[in-house]
Amino acid sequence: MDAYPQDYVNHNLPLVLLSGLEADAEDGSNPTVDYPLLAEKGPKIFSDFPPLSGSVAEELRRVLLEEDGSQMPWKAGLASSGNPSSPHITYRVRSSGRSYQLPPRKANPPKTSAPTSPTIDSDGTPSGSTTPYVLHSPISPLSPGSPTFPDGLLTPWWVTKHQELVPAAVINFFPFSLDPNMNSLRDNQLKIEINSLKKEWASSGFKTRFLVVLISEDGDGGYEGEIDDRVAGIRRATNLDQKSIFVIPPDATPSELKDFVKSLFSLLQPSVVEYYRDLSKHARRKRNRSSIPPPTAPPTTGTSQTLSLQGWNVRYEFKLGIFAEFRQEMDAACRNYESAYETLFGQEVFENIAGWDPRFNDARLLGDALAIRIIRCLMWTGQTTSATRFWVDHRIRTKDIVNRRGKGSKNYGWEAWEARWSSVMAQLIRRAEISLPSPEASGDQSMAMSSIFHPPEKSIPTGERVNPWEHLHHEGYWLYRSAKHTMVRREFALQIPNEDRMSPGQSPASQIANKSYLYDTYLAPETHIEAPQSGEGGFNHSELILSSLKAALAEFSKRQQTRQVERLSLEIAEEYMRIGSWSEAYSILEPLWSTLSWRKSGWWFLMENFGRVLRESAVRKQESETVLRVDWELLNKVFPSRPAWHYDIHKSLENLPAEKPKPCVVLRAEDVMTSLTASIVFEKSEGNVGEPLQAQLIISSCAQKASAPIRLSEVKLVFEGCLRPVKLQSDQNEDADTSSPCCISSLSLREASSAGDIQSPTGVLATLVGVADLTIGPSQTKVYNLTCIPREAGEAQVASITMSVDEEKFNLAYVITDHGLRDAYWWQETKKGLSRRRVGKDRDTGKCKIMPKPPKIRISTPNLRETYYTNERVALKIGIHNEEDEGADVSAEIRLFGSPESTAKLQWLDGSSNPPSSGTSSPTEGPSHFLKQTIGVMERASDKELIVVLADTQDAAKYSLEISAVYHVVSDVQTPIMKVITVDLSFIRPFEANYDFKPSIHPFPWPDFFSVSDELIRDDPVSAPGGLSQRWCLNSKVVSFALEPLIIDQMSLKLLTLTGGAVSTINPEVLVSPETPHISPEELRESNFFLDIQKITLGDRRPAALNVALEIIWRRLSDESTAPSESDPEVNTTTTILEIPRFVVPMGEPRVLASSTPSTSFPGLLHLEYTLENPSTHFLTFNLMMEASEHFAFSGSKTTVVQLVPLSRHTVRYNILPAKRGLWIQPQLVVVDTYFNKSLRVLPTGEMRADKKGILVWVDADD
């Protein structure tokens, strides 16, 4: 907008002149205002009254000047009352001295006299009496000598006159004396001064409002009424009305002054509005006259054409608009402007001006000024879309008229106007302060939209089609558009042929004339300035472009349009590069490069552009680091490749001078695009300390197809956790394979040589070094198999992969620290070539859990059996084998778990058990269930055998034995290692048995009544038992429950208790079957034991109770061969005791015992004997009757009576001849005790059996 005359386009505010306060330095002499005949002819207000000074005056001046509204936003201000219907008018406030130069009202009369017609003055005032000419304003098209004479439309001076020169009101400040002595004198001076000033103003012809402000001087001012009287006196004397004179007390505070100024201006408002209304009325009157006023003198030079009626109407409408704008009646102003605009572009004004005429450009200027004013008015009233539409319309109309009447729109002048027209819009938007809220502050969507553009105003019907551009966008768009057009303008300027570029002095006149037809120079320089031949000193297009672009950039970045900002930055940089300002270009691009949004979102096309420009500027600036960065990124194949470009990172700095020290660039993977990617994949998610861990380093290239291979000098791998860093160094192989798509190599890593490896204080872990082929061709993948041996347990994770390129001229390192989850593959060589398979689908393949070192001590139990038997003494051998690589300090602990109450005892072989003080056993387990022994240092590969003995296992149960070896290797005392095994021991009973007590006939005779033994007579009754004896046979059937054959060494019957005053003699075992000591599983072993039970005293009839147990001494069959301690068989035999139920022997009851013996002489004949015993001390009589049977014949008494004396027995014999052989026969002898009339049961002995009916006797078959 600066190209336009300021007053032509700026918003108009009523001018208020402060007179009598200190003048502003720049305001004092009005040097900026250029107005014809101003100094020569303009009326001058003159006063030598000294200007006011003092603090109050200073403060007042400051407050007044603050009210100056020329920098206020161009939008409707609200009145202080908040009432929008009566807008608060702001003023242009200027302070001048007491003297003031006003513009002349009339032009000079023309020098040459010309016939004039005596018409009335165009201004409607009586013409000057001294001249025959009808004089007009010096800027009127009617005045010869006026710039608009004779057919010009308007000059910006007209606006200047009203805006800058002629005040709407003048406020005169005078001192008001409060000195009682000087009062009347000073008041009279004031009256004279005011009167003279008033007169001068009145005589100037301008109807400026005249106000007086009296500032009280210090002094004891007397009473208030006196001051009022004095002021009234002055007022009367000077003929001022009440509202035109004010008094400020001497002690006014700044806030009081502020209030005063506010009220002063609001009092001023109606009169100022009235002032401009008067001017409007005047203009309207002239317009309504609708005739062309004749000029002061007819035009004599050039065309004799005068301004047409329509042209005059444009003038009047424009003036009306300006006056309305002064009154802040923007609606009215807008209507006037629009009317002026329509008329201007109508048939009779613009269309009648020839394109070569300077008036054509004047008309364009007026048109632009009108358009600007109309747009401002529309924005003032919030009609953003209408404003934009008008902007577009004006552009189209202007283009149209320029194309038809002017010099066309295909030249630099038109583009200059286009650029200006856009930037004017931007400035209008800015001055109007159209609120485009920042996106953060706004909540709803309409607000969000309006951060970019304004929705159409409400007056536009919703259904109406609104062009997208007609949504008023923010300034950035306009400025950018402006810059674009300036670029086009430059294009046109560069096309100007050389002969047109010469300065006017050098070129022939014909060409100059030619030029003026060709080039549009409306507000644009002549061709020789636009594009001078010398190329220097001409118009600086770049500066204009850059300033527009930068302003646009600021607007876009204010609204977080980051991508647009990046784009504009790129354009700015390109512009800088165009003019060779490499460092500016560089400084703009370089900070953006690292955060470029196009990198994040993959707009490679744009990023490549950016990179190229940056690289170019960096090369020029010799910023080798940036060159490297850009080269590294652009090497990636996602970028469109440049055919002529040689992609080789190694030759990146070829054209740059070598630097000392050489540049060192570290690129982080998350910041840059890369041409090489690297990842580490652990084959398994877990590993062990000390065991090899397989990992693969995969480096793949995504470089441009045509690029040279990248020769890495080294690759460093750093792990988090317990893995040692790995460094791969290049093998410097010049002819490395760079063409095959994939290579796998296995690396051997060795310790870094201590000389070259200085360990950093933090890095405790020494680096492993390997040598590999690190030259990666484009699109090649190289896989390196790494084997590391972790030394510590814990999580291991890849921390960083650093790939370095060391060149003569630079060092470049690319660091990957962020190992995001990616699909991981494990490369393998297969028959079909290299293949990869997916690994670690659900784990982070860059992570590996290192487990602690596994115990290498082995514990074995060589002689563990499947089954053990109760009471067996289990001597369990425990072998401890040190399979560590070195000696180990071992201690063994053995725990027995099972039933805690069991009586089982755990002890060492020597019988020692744990010292009770060993606190390691838990309270729940008795000391007999825990053993501990310190073995001491075991050499490498040595064995140690321990034997624990488990004894007293009474119950059949399952036990588990936990054997643990706690140790640490000699070299590492800190790390305890523990090896635990658990063995199960199941104990079962080896035997079960059935028992049968059978009576037998005691072979010895009973005591004789008639012979008394010597022993009975003796006094010692205890020495030998003297009672009756009975013989019993205990038949036992022992079944083996063992799972293997056992050897029974001995079986015996143990007497536990015998009650009832008896003694017992137990005879050794009489084995019935089988005949061997072996007993196989589930085999039965039957044996008989004969017991003789004898009462100690004769005649004791108490029954005797017998408790016996069967004791089996046995051993395992296999022991014989395997037991190492064969010499001591005791150790291996086990005694199993089987309880036998208690047996009660009735010693005092009579009984009948049957026994049979086959006849020795007569085969088949049986001698059957019945022995009747009477152990009681009574006479007993028994009736015996042998029942006949069909199975046998018998001899003996069929019926007989046996009488037994006390303590006697008697045997009755029968001979039986069975009828058949080989069967059981049942002789029935009925024995009845006659005294008790009770039949006695016959008891079988020996081989005989019995059932319910009686005894059974086996008859042998024939021989």
Add this chain to the structure above:
Amino acid sequence: MRIGTSKELGNSLEHLSSSYSQPWLVRELLALESLGKQYVQQKPLGRMSIANGTYQDNPLHISLFPPYTDATIEFSFLLNSCLDIFEIRRKQTSIDQDLGLLHAIDERLAAYGWLTTTGVKLLIIVDMFGQESVSAGKPTGPAVSGLRDSDLKPVCGKRPSPSLPVLMANP
């Protein structure tokens, strides 16, 4: 130049979808072209990246129409700058799928945007002038007086269901 009503647009879409076995994108573009738009550019953008949960706005498809077929870079810049506005709008509460007018680049080109539920962004840049038809003697305004958001709605509203696989297949 003539602007078709929504119905017309829809009809021509249906007509085209029956005659082309190409993915829907092509169909829509052709539809717009057939309606006399000089230049229509459409570009689905964006992909939900599971890794970081943000949208990566990489271009999926760009097609240019005469007479702009050579202005690839220029239009890449234009399209890219539209993403700013997606970003700004997205900060607001509840945005519709149809974002309507994003911004006008100048009085000629305007960008319209859509956002699918899968986060794919669609952009259409419309040339408001159409074929330049300057006739002497008369001021030439824009050939179309304006464009309502609803005029372009069918372009995306009528999107056939096979669109999803197409989008997903894009890297």
